[in-house]
Amino acid sequence: xxxxxxxxxxxxxxxxxxxxxxxxxxxxxxxxxxxxxxxxxxxxxxxxxxxxxxxxxxxxxxxxxxxxxxxxxxxxxxxxxxxxxxxxxxxxxxxxxxxxxxxxxxxxxxxxxxxxxxxxxxxxxxxxxxxxxxxxxxxxxxxxxxxxxxxxxxxxxxxxxxxxxxxxxxxxxxxxxxxxxxxxxxxxxxxxxxxxxxxxxxxxxxxxxxxxxxxxxxxxxxxxxxxxxxxxxxxxxxxxxxxxxxxxxxxxxxxxxxxxxxxxxxxxxxxxxxxxxxxxxxxxxxxxxxxxxxxxxxxxxxxxxxxxxxxxxxxxxxxxxxxxxxxxxxxxxxxxxxxxxxxxxxxxxxxxxxxxxxxxxxxxxxxxxxxxxxxxxxxxxxxxxxxxxxxxxxxxxxxxxxxxxxxxxxxxxxxxxxxxxxxxxxxxxxxxxxxxxxxxxxxxxxxxxxxxxxxxxxxxxxxxxxxxxxxxxxxxxxxxxxxxxxxxxxxxxxxxxxxxxxxxxxxxxxxxxxxxxxxxxxxxxxxxxxxxxxxxxxxxxxxxxxxxxxxxxxxxxxxxxxxx
Numbered sequence: 001x002x003x004x005x006x007x008x009x010x011x012x013x014x015x016x017x018x019x020x021x022x023x024x025x026x027x028x029x030x031x032x033x034x035x036x037x038x039x040x041x042x043x044x045x046x047x048x049x050x051x052x053x054x055x056x057x058x059x060x061x062x063x064x065x066x067x068x069x070x071x072x073x074x075x076x077x078x079x080x081x082x083x084x085x086x087x088x089x090x091x092x093x094x095x096x097x098x099x100x101x102x103x104x105x106x107x108x109x110x111x112x113x114x115x116x117x118x119x120x121x122x123x124x125x126x127x128x129x130x131x132x133x134x135x136x137x138x139x140x141x142x143x144x145x146x147x148x149x150x151x152x153x154x155x156x157x158x159x160x161x162x163x164x165x166x167x168x169x170x171x172x173x174x175x176x177x178x179x180x181x182x183x184x185x186x187x188x189x190x191x192x193x194x195x196x197x198x199x200x201x202x203x204x205x206x207x208x209x210x211x212x213x214x215x216x217x218x219x220x221x222x223x224x225x226x227x228x229x230x231x232x233x234x235x236x237x238x239x240x241x242x243x244x245x246x247x248x249x250x251x252x253x254x255x256x257x258x259x260x261x262x263x264x265x266x267x268x269x270x271x272x273x274x275x276x277x278x279x280x281x282x283x284x285x286x287x288x289x290x291x292x293x294x295x296x297x298x299x300x301x302x303x304x305x306x307x308x309x310x311x312x313x314x315x316x317x318x319x320x321x322x323x324x325x326x327x328x329x330x331x332x333x334x335x336x337x338x339x340x341x342x343x344x345x346x347x348x349x350x351x352x353x354x355x356x357x358x359x360x361x362x363x364x365x366x367x368x369x370x371x372x373x374x375x376x377x378x379x380x381x382x383x384x385x386x387x388x389x390x391x392x393x394x395x396x397x398x399x400x401x402x403x404x405x406x407x408x409x410x411x412x413x414x415x416x417x418x419x420x421x422x423x424x425x426x427x428x429x430x431x432x433x434x435x436x437x438x439x440x441x442x443x444x445x446x447x448x449x450x451x452x453x454x455x456x457x458x459x460x461x462x463x464x465x466x467x468x469x470x471x472x473x474x475x476x477x478x479x480x481x482x483x484x485x486x487x488x489x490x491x492x493x494x495x496x497x498x499x500x501x502x503x504x505x506x507x508x509x510x511x512x513x514x515x516x517x518x519x520x521x522x523x524x525x526x527x528x529x530x531x532x533x534x535x536x537x538x539x540x541x542x543x544x545x546x547x548x549x550x551x552x553x554x555x556x557x558x559x560x561x562x563x564x
Contacts, residue, residue, distance in 0.1 A: 035395040037359060038079040038403070041286065044315045045084065050285045052090040056081045057284045057314070058169075059096035059275075062136050062154035064107035064331030065117065066161055067338055068365065072319050075355035076288045078167045080317075082403050093169050096278055097158070099136040099151030100175045100218075100268040102225040104248035106132075108334030111157060113146045115340045133224035133246045133253040135268075137175040151175065161339035165348045166406065174274070177281065179265050184237060186277035187264045189309055190214050191231055197308045201272060204300040217267035219243040222256035225268065237264045272297055276305040276313065284314040288359070294318035319359040325366055337367065345370055345464045346417075347457070350377045352404045368468050371461075374417040385410050413454035415441050417461050421472035422542070422550055424462025428478065432458060434552050474541045476551075480564055481537040489530045490562075492520040496531075497560035506549020513545055534559055 034040045045054060058073030060066070074095060081091040106129055111117045120128075123142040128150075131139040136151030147153040155171055162169045177183050190197050191214070202208040213229040217239065228244040239262055243255035269277055275297060278284065289298065298316060305313040321328070327335050342351055345367070354373060357363070365373075382388050383397035402408055415423070415436060423432045433451060436442040442451060465472035485493070499512045517527040529539040531548075541547070548556045558564045 034399075035392075036079075036083075036356070036399040036403075038076075038083045038356075039399070041080045041315065041317055042083040042087065045080070045286050046087070046089075048285070048312075048315070050089075051283070053092040054081075054084055054089050054285045055283050056084075056091060056093045057096065057278070057282060057287045058094075059098055059278070059287075060158065061098040061101040062151045062158070063101075063103070064154065065109060065111045065336050065338060066154060066158035067329055067331060067336035068324070068342060069322070069329035069336075070158060071161070071165070071339065071351075071355060072290065072322075072359075073288050074162055074167055074169055075165070075352060076317070076319060076359060077286070078169075079356060079400075079403055080286055080288075093167075094172055094282060095158070095162075095169045096172050096174055096282075097151060097155035098174050098271075098274070099149075099155060100178055100225075101271070102133045102135055102246060102248065103128075103131055103139060103150070104133075107331055109336065110142060111154075111338065112143045113153070113157070115157070115338055117336075117338065117341075119334075131223075132248055135175065135218060135223075135225060137173070138218070138223055164339055164343055165351060172282075174268070174278075178268055181265055182281060183269070183277060184264045186280050186309065187215060187269060188234065188237065190269070190273055190277070191234055193308050194231075197273070197304070200303050200307050201300060203303070204296075205272065213239075214270050214273040215239060215264070215267055216270060217241040217262045219256060219258055220260050220262070220266070221258040224253060224255060226255050227270075228255075229267070232261060238262070239264075239267070241267075272300050273304060273308075276301045276309055276311075279305055279314055280309045280311050286315045286317070288317040288319055290321055291318050317359065320362045322363040322365055324364075325368070326364055337365070345460050345467065346374055347460070349405045350374055353377045353380060356400045356404050367464075368470065370464055371417040371421075378414045378416070381405075381412075381414065384408075411450060413442060413446065413450055415454055415457050417457065417464075418472065419550075420457045420461035421465050422547060423455075423458045424465060424472065425474050425536075425542075425547075426476045426551075429455070431552060431555070435550050438552070439550060471542050474536045474538065476535055477537050480559065480562060481533060483530070483533045483537075483562070485530055485562075488520045488522050489527065492516045492522060492527055493530060493534070493560045493562075495519075497557045500548060500553060500560065501557045503553070504549070506543075506546035508545075509549050510543060510545025531560075534562070 056077045058077050060070050077093055081093045084091050106120060106125060108120055109117055110120065110123060128142055137149045139150035141147045141150060141153045143153065147156060155173065159169065159171045197214055198208050198210065198212055213227065215229055216225050216227050217229050219226050222243060224243065225246055226241055226243045227246060228242045229239050232238045232240045241260060241262055243258040245255035246253050268274065302313045305311050323329070324335055324337055329335060350373065379388060380393065380397050381401065383390060383394045384401040388394060419439065419441065423435060426432050426435065432455060433442060437444065442454060495516050496512060500509060504512070513527060514524055517524040528544055531544050532538050532541045
């Protein structure tokens with residue numbers, strides 16, 4: 001759950017609370033070990049005897065690009081929801097867009113409706129800056145008229161990203177909940193118990209005094225959210241306010257000084273009250289959130305829920321943050337990776353696997369090392385089918401794997417990710433298939449549909465190589481490049497062709513290149529460069545011998561002999 005006033009509302013990652021390798025906790029009754037943390041959470045929810053539908057919630061203030069960190073709540077909530085559905089419960093998974101929050105600072109990067117990420121300068125930053133302090137749903141869409149507001153634009157992107165990973169989430173607009181009056185019972189209860197509300201909050205927030213109002217108003221004149229509010233007629237739902245401004249991060253936004261009256265539909269609760277008010281309004285049974293909330297807004301929210309609103313707070317689960325390439329994720333700071341970007345590089349099931357891992361453990365989503373994540377997923381998948389001698393992994397896979405994939409199928413072929421990246425150097429589909437068969441990754445009896453599904457990873461690994469510009473970002477030239485060789489280089493390559501023709505593997509070919517360089521009185525680097533020019537029209541590339549060992553042998557021999 002992200003909020004308007006967290007220290008960094010966008011910093012997120014993987015939890016305390018029930019997790020893999022733990023029992024169900026105090027709420028779960030009889031202790032029971034679970035290989036998958038979502039079962040332990042479901043135990044706690046079930047132990048409360050919840051009404052149906054059970055409500056699983058997440059939330060975010062749509063301050064900028066919906067990034068991978070926001071999927072902590074979406075996917076972790078999804079796994080718990082699916083476990084509960086498996087147990088026969090009706091479950092509603094909702095995600096609130098806290099879009100009546102005010103814009104507090106300009107994000108460095110934005111994304112258009114097609115997920116093209118651009119710098120702030122690509123939009124009218126001046127016009128956007130004039131809207132500081134105003135609710136996201138009152139700010140024009142920075143990309144024109146594709147949405148009715150800034151808030152709707154980014155909430156719609158989030159909903160679309162959830163669809164891409166096949167998670168059905170009901171996105172709710174806080175603005176709509178206020179404007180339709182659905183929040184009015186919670187607002188009225190809080191204001192009826194204003195002294196208690198102040199006393200409870202004062203234990204968590206030093207600035208609370210007898211003038212503090214948990215309800216703010218959107219000024220009818222200038223549109224900013226202002227905090228100088230007093231109750232005029234509680235029964236009628238009317239407050240008086242003076243537009244004195246708002247604190248936005250480390251700056252003060254001046255109000256216009258307007259005096260006026262407003263209804264409960266014309267404002268919003270402060271974030272520490274709004275969160276538990278959402279629990280009350282929506283009947284929330286479970287909500288995961290980042291560790292910043294565990295240390296701040298959760299304790300106050302739990303207290304407000306019990307002692308002001310008179311409700312039981314939901315089962316909580318605190319997840320540990322993860323970082324992106326070693327740095328905190330942040331929409332406002334622009335350090336983000338989006339779900340569409342990630343799905344260009346790996347399959348949805350690999351992404352779901354990442355979020356199925358123990359939420360108590362901090363992780364780094366390092367794009368340069370995605371091959372390791374994919375390899376881990378492949379091993380997890382093989383463990384489900386009993387192919388890995390690791391009892392702990394197998395227990396986890398047997399329980400979690402069916403929730404990670406769309407369909408359990410033991411006939412699925414997974415090309416190793418770095419091998420897929422090697423195939424990505426090759427344009428010719430038939431050559432890709434021959435290379436994969438030569439390495440034993442595609443059986444001779446595989447049907448076309450299975451082969452096509454396996455080759456989908458090739459394009460993703462190729463995109464990864466291009467994005468990271470790593471050792472796999474090369475392209476095999478389909479035609480012989482125009483290469484000039486001296487006599488020693490030509491002779492060495494002819495000898496290498498004969499060696500390859502004798503049916504040696506890639507490791508042996510790699511070693512033979514060193515031997516032939518010495519035998520022909522060549523610098524090793526020069527012979528490698530000659531080979532790279534023949535195959536890639538470049539002077540460097542991947543480990544040449546190993547790469548040649550994975551290609552069709554007749555093609556390699558012909559190219560080494562400069563015959564085609």
